[in-house]
Each structure stands twice: as structure tokens, then as C-alpha cells.
Amino acid sequence: MSVDESLYIKNIAELGETEEVTVSDDVHAENGMKLLAKGTRINRSVLNRLLRHKLVKPIDQTTMINDAINRETLVTAAGALMDNNTEMGRLLRQLRDSNFPQRVFNRVRLLPVVCNKLTVAQRLYEPLFLHSLRVALAASVVGEQLGCSEAELETLATAGLVHDIGALHIEASQLHQSEQLRSEHWRQIYTHPWISHLILEEFQEYTPHISRAVLEHHERMDGSGYPHGLKGSQISRAGRILSFVDFSVATSQKLGLRHMFTIVKIHPRAFEREVVQVLAGIVRNFDEVLQPSVPRIEIGVLRNLMATVSETLSSAPMEIPLTVANPSPQLKTMMGLLQRTVQALTLMVHRIGFELKNVEFSIGRLEGDPVLQTELEVLLHEIHFRLRGLILELHRYRYADENCLKGFDLLQSWIIGTEAKVNRMRELFPDPSESDKAA
Template identity: 25%
Template sequence: MTDLSLPPDLDIENSPHYLRALVGMADQRTVVADAAIYNDNGIKLVEKGTRIDSRLYDRLVQHKLREPIDRHLSIENPVDVPALLAACQALIEEETLPHMLAEALGASARLLAPLRSLPLPASMACKLTVMRDQRPELFQHSLQMMTVAIFLGIKSGLAERECSTLAAAALLHDLGVLHMDPAWSDPDHKVVGAQRKHLVAHPISAMLMIRDTQAYPRAAEVAVLEHHERMDGSGYPRALAGADITPMGRILLLAEVVAAFYEKYDDMPAQRLSLVLRLNHRKFPAALVAFILPLLQEEVARESALMPLGNDAPRQIELLAEAFACWDQLKAGLPADTAARAGAGSAFGFADSRLGALQKALIEAGSHPRHLGELMAQLQGDAIGLAEVALVGREALWQLQSILNACHRRWPQLSDRATPADAAVADWCDWALRKL
């Protein structure tokens, strides 16, 4: 997706998933309509002063509302700036990553200062309150990512006003997820092919909601739109690269990854993150990564006494070798001028360049499958070395999955196998879908 259009079945103003979460929140705390709620034909659905709860869901979900419902609600104990400050202070005291960032700045006050001037109109406060009550893991992620973004902003020399804009963008970056089916947050729910359209659209949804408030600078809107882009052009929704990504967008895309690693992994998050940032140096902004890597070194040393993660390395090496061999075999069966005829913007050009880049990165890291067998023999008894080999394997397999997902997303017609080049990519994707 290269434009800013939403899938036709995704309506951010009348999302049944968001409405379900909102009335679920209203069952737990007092939520009152402070103005009447109408459908787009002018029919009054809810009187002013009505207590909102889940009994209203069926009535509301059947109508297209004239205005977003969260513009007209009064909420007991909403998320506001004091609540955000308290939640972030607790995060700094309880979680490794925010604590590490605050220590690096000398005090938690520096990390929290940009929040004090953060705009929070009623509709945004409502969405954040829904997130806090109904999707607490998403709320915690937004807070943790915000602390990383503020840290990177301060280290980059941004003024406090700019850091406040950055904090708002980080806090609100995943609002679009509230409008997605919650089942998609289940790690066992595999989203591929056309089903990925809502996932890919969530930065657009969040950007449009932020724009609609007219409370935030354009820089915040654009940064939210860019928080899943990558410096090498492999991100989404617009596949921007390098200088096309704004400075705040670069901060958000790195902050998203840093926060996600500490949330996803209880074992050795610093070593995993350090490895991913080094192995994927083309994907992330080097100047910002340079602020993060030194902080991870002390954590890596502390983690080194943990149990090694090398037990699954042999199978990972085998899968990587099979993936690259499968692609080489499929390419060998094509005419010699296939790459030139297909073009860099084709599915074939994309798959070939991404698999080639992955192999190059593994070679640079001394971790290509053809090197790892010998390396594994040399590392027997070296727990840290075995752990890193396993982490390299896991990251490389994750990148293979990303290539598969991107092929399905960008070229849904691949299964038609209209050309020999398309057939080769489709065959590789079929292999990867079975194996990964």
C-alpha cells in the first residue's frame, strides 16, 4: 500500500471492535453521554445524560454515527496528563528498560518533563482510557515506547517542545490497533495474505485520528504514519527509505523495536536487541542506534550467566540453508535475463534483493549457514557464543517470514503464476509457508 487509503471494510469512525472495547470500559467505570448521539441521518440514538454501557452496543453498532462517539462522552477517572506522569514514573521504577533510560539521563524527571505540556483532547483521552482498561498490554507498550522515543529525542538534541510533540506521537502511535480484531494480537494467530491489510493500515488509521483532533503538529501525524517504516525501504505502509523518513519517524521506528524486544523477551532481551540492531544495520538509523547500543552492553554482561539458547541452533541453521538453496534452485530454472525483464519493482526483484541482502548480512556477521556448522563445533562449552548463534538464527528466520509476508501483501496475485518469475516467487513462498 503506497497511498493513504484505508481498506473499504475498515471504518475508524464506526469500528465494531473499538465500540465493543469502549462499552466494555463503560461497564467498569461511569461513562455518560454529555451530548446526544445521532446517526448520519440525524436520528437520535442516545439522549444526553445517558449512562453508556454494553447494553447500548447493539443499538450503536447498527448505525453509522454522525460523529465519532468519543467526542461526546464524560468519563470517570480518564487517562489525563497527571495519570500519564504517574504511570510512567511507575514504569521507570518497575521495568528494566525505562529505568535504564532514566539512569542514562541522570534522573527520571528529564524523561518525564516533555509529558507536562502534552496536548490531550477529550477524544484522545477517551481512546487512551479504553486502551488502558481493555488493552492494558497495548497501553504499557505505548508508555514504554514513549520513554524510549523521549530518550532518543533528548539525546538527538531536540528542544523540550519538540520532545513533547514526539511524546504525543509515540503515545498515540498504536491507536489504530484499537480498531483491529483483538484476535490479531494473539501470537498464535498467523495473519498472512489479504488478511494483513488491516495490520498494514493501522499506522494510517492512527495518523487520521490524530489529524482529526487538530491538536497536534503535522510532525506528529507523519511520525505516527512512519513508525513501521525501515531505512532500507522494507517497512510499511509506504515502503519509504532513508532520507524520505522524517527525523521523528526515524525515532519512532527505532523506539518501537527497542520497546518490543523488552516486552516480548524475558530471557536475554539486551543481547537479542543488540544482535538485531547490529545484524540489521541497514534497517535502522545508525545515529540513533549509537545511543542505544552502549546502554545494552552492561545488560548483556549481566545476562551472560543465564542458560544458553543454543539448543535449537542446528535446526535453525538447517532451515536457513534450505531457504537459500530453495531460492537458488528456483532461480536456476529461469532464463538468464529474468531479473532484468522482471525489474527491481517486481515480486521477483523484491524477493531476490531481500534474500540476497539477508545472506550478505549473515556473511558480514560470520553467521551464514555455510559458516555456522564449523562455528558451532568451535563454540562447544561457550554459552554466550552458542546463545548468540541461536539468536542470529532466530532473527534470520524472522526476516524470512517478513519477506514471505511482504510478498503476500504486495503481490496478492502471485498465486496466479502469470509469469515464470512470479511462479518462482510463489513456489518459494509456498515452501516458506510450510516450513517457517
């Protein structure tokens, strides 16, 4: 698998419209043609020339961005995160002194290629940049609490900072969070750890430990992650730590750290127990700095969402009918995916203590209990995410074999109906980007 640079080159050219981005060495195409001379400014005017050819070297290896990210700017930006009045800022101030960002980013291995990527993220996709800073800081805290060696802490800090640089190469990462993902976007999301890994493995400074942890940051202990579906000890220690930290930071930005553990309760075998316990201990000791449980969705809306989930799961066709004489491999794969997802989502609901078959009883339990109400919000967010992914995957198999659903009208109608329901559910959730505005 090679890295497609076309979208990233567009990002570089876009940045060049407002900042000085120049070629640090002659840029050649693979056919030997000289495309740009050293010192040429990169902006929209040269974009088509670059996109028409495959470059000999990745664009970052021949690009110089004026006032690019360096260690000092990372420390300053991380210090600002610690100083602000967000949940994570307050927690970090309780745990570490003001020199902590300096210690963390002194450990980070910074090459010009990475500095360029981080600069593009900071200038064009600030939420992505801030997320990377938070993960580097949080991974360092967890690593220190676990007693990791200095070499391991260096791996965690660096991997935390660079784990999402591959997202700059995919369209899906650059959509507004409220926009609807299409099936091709879903596939891109699955590949972004690979892209980050491929970028890093070109440099010995990032191999093997850092690039491996980056590749594994969406793997899960129970095998439910991606891109390889690794399990348990197949994932490196740094990968297991980074996996949970990345999840925790992303979830806490949307829902708060207090409710991140609701999702851990939903998926009890997804993360390494030792790592979860470290963060759980921190949260227990500093409960006063966490956001209180404030429901964001009215009970009437929760009732509608819960009823939609109940009807969707109970109506899912779980067996291939006899009318399908010779089920194709595609259909068998689709049914296996559907069965596993429906069973997993049903179990998730039961783990939190709700009943799909008795929505009114479950909703009645929420009266006067904001903590339980917010737990249900978290659960429904997670179910919506999983259903959306399921539908996109089913569409992918269906498009690969247009005849695979022949004679199975019930599954065809369930897919179409569930897609419509998932889209309606999405409109009922608060805008997830709102939580980043104060951060």
C-alpha cells in the same frame, strides 16, 4: 482512507461492561437518525445499534469514560515503570531522576480523544499501553541527549505516547503474541501508522509534526519500512528518532537491549547513525544494568532452525522458468520480492559471521560462548519474522491472480513448504509474551 471504528466501538462497549462509559452528547448516524441520547451508558446492549450505522462523529468525540487516563495517571504509571527491576527501569534510574516522568508528561498534548484511547489500551490491552509509556520516556531521553529543542521534545513525548493508538482499531494488535498472523492481519499491521495519523490529524494540536512522526514510526532510512517506504531525509527528524526508539523498546522487551544491537548490525542502514550512536553510548556506559547474555534456546534446537533456514533459502527458485511463456505482472512482482528477501536474509547471516552452507561449523562456534549463541537466537528470530512476512505477501499476490503460478510448480511448492516450515519454527521459539510478565 477513513478510519474503520467497528472494532474500536466493540472495545468501548466491552469496557462499558465493567466501567462507567457514557455518551457525552447525542449520537447520530450519518442519515440523521438519533442512535443514543446524551447520558446513555455504552455497553454490549447498545453495540449492535452503533455498529449498524456510520456515525456522524467518531465515537471518542461523544464518549466519556469514568476515571479516564489523565496526566497524573500517566506520571504515576511511568514512575512505576522506572521503579521496577526491569532492564529499562534500571537504565532509566541511572540516567534520570525520579521527577523525569513528570517532566516528560508535562510536555505531552492530551486531548479527550487521546485520553479515551489510552484508557481503552490500559484497561483492555495493557502491554500496548506500557509499550507506549516506554516509547514516550525513551524518545525523551534520546531527544535530550541529542540536544533537541523544547518544541522537538514535546513532539517526541507526545508522538511516543500516541504512536500506536491506531492499533486499537485493528484485529491483529489484539491477538495473543503467540497466535499465528494471517495475511489480512499482516495488511492491518501495515496500515496502523496511517490509522493513528488519521485520528490525530483531525486536531490542530497534533499537526503537522506529531501526526507526521506517528505516520513515519515504521519507516526505515534504507527505504525498507512502511507504509510509504520513505528513505533518509524524506523522513522527518522526529520520525527518524521515533522509528529507532520504537524498534529498540519493542526489541529490548523481547530480547534485551544488549541484543537489540545484533539486529542493528543485521540492518546497518535501517536507522539514522546519530540516533543509534546515542543509545549505543548509553548502553556502553551502563553495561552493568543490562541483562546478561543467557541463551533461551538449546544448541540442538538452534542447529535444526539453522538447517531449516539454510534449506529454505538455498531451495528458493530465483528465476522464472521457460515453461512460463508470458509471466504476469503479479508473478514478476512476486519474483522480485522473493529475490530481494532471499538475498537480504543471506547477507544478514553473513554479517553476524555465520555460514548457511556449513551449519555444523557455525553451530560448533557456539560452544562455551553464550553471547554468540544469543546472537544466533536473535538472528533466527529476525529471519523467521521476515520469512513469515514474505509468505503472507506471496499469498496475497497469488490470491489476486489465481493463474499467475501456472507452469511454475516449483514456486508453488516452495511457498507451501516454506509456510509449513515457518509455522514449525514458530513453535520452537520461547513465548515472546513471557518477557512482559515481569514488566
